Amino acid sequence: MSHLPRRSATIPARPRLFRLTVAALAAGTAIGIGAVAPPTAAAETVVPLDRCWGLSPNIVDQPFSTARLFVSPNGRGRVTAAVRDISSFWTPTGGYQSAGRLDWHNVSTGKKGVAFNTAQIRLFVGGPTFRLDTGPGTVRVSFSAVNRNALWAIPSTSCSGTMRVG
Template sequence: MRSRPTRTRLAGALLAATAAVGLATAGTGTASAETVVPLERCWGVSPNIVDQPFSTARLFVSPEGRGRVVARVRDVSSFWIPTGGYQSVGRLDWHNLTTGRKGTSVNAASIGLYVGGPTFHLTTGPGTVRVTFSAVNRNALWAIPSTACSGTMRVG
């Protein structure tokens, strides 16, 4: 059996390495634009009572350009898989400290196992923006509010 020439083996190795790097970095383009905005910790009892508490301390923020961002609460969860978890209605108040503009966004989300938190589309304008998040969490029987938590983000 003949061995392949060195040049052919090197070209094959280079092609394999290039493909591996391409696969390893595929899909990472938009994730790098997302930033984490720390908040004071928000606490709340799950409306399912015997469940993990409603607790978040950060927003995941992606710029949309021209002073617009998408802010997501992602790190709340419920162990109540058979009932589908619970509903969370989040409120995000914002105040652009640079321009003085203010606003509020409200959105609902289903909280399940490792899934949860509302998403907010904000048009704050560029500048330093103070945000305050709170939620009311409900099941079929009752609603329980969380504490409010605040943080500051920079919007381009």
Template sequence: MKVQIKAAAAGFAVAGALAATMVGGTGAASAAPSAAYPLGNCLNLSPNVVDLPYNPTRVIVADYAGKSYLTTEFSSLWGYQSRVRLDLRNQATGRHIVKFSDRRVSPPYVGTHVFTFTTSQIGKGRVTAVLTSANSNPVWTVPPKSCSGVIVIR
């Protein structure tokens, strides 16, 4: 009985995969799986002081249909405004672009900065990413902090 159930499940899985390939195709718009790349030395004070520290630890990179999508995350117990500048430089070609994001984290949700651009603007390959953030609440702004990492654009 167990063998029949396992064989039937395997058959359904193969049939499903085959049907998905036939229906979905393998065209140029296929999405590459996303990947996460670490950011180093991003730890900074929250403008609320008694709060979680500002600490985006990674850049999540997704590529789809000629566009690249980069996302960083940050958290707060109380919420604040985060303004970010992202400098990207392709290590092979030297191409450079700058993107900006201005977002508010509102608990209980995680704040995100999302950057979208045409992949051809920077080119594929290893890219140095420098993230500079200025975080504020109605009282004050924490002095800007920069951190960096290397990501791969596919």
């Protein structure tokens, strides 16, 4: 026969109170964060592109490669289109510059244009961002870039896709 005390089938009041307190704090925190957190970019859409390829000008690095634009409305017939999928391991040396070009053609209205933007590419993903005034309708886009460091510049292939602008 064992001289150990028998286990009770009930949970002592203090651990139960502790669990209830933790649950209440967690629920309150979740509600509080939801009330204070900035809104998500719900209006942002992802526009698929054919894949663009290119060497990083740092050669021994991640290749330049993207296959989508992140597009946010910016008023009627205007959008901001961003490339965010490019990164470089060479952050301590400054990464490299990516000079992007986005050609667009609103097939609904016939309006055409070109936008340029240069971005510094480092470890965390990024890329050029373009502000477009295409007018509402179906817009065909074509993206390309020239990537450069202090020694040379290497062009990427171009990639294209179609987006709907409101």
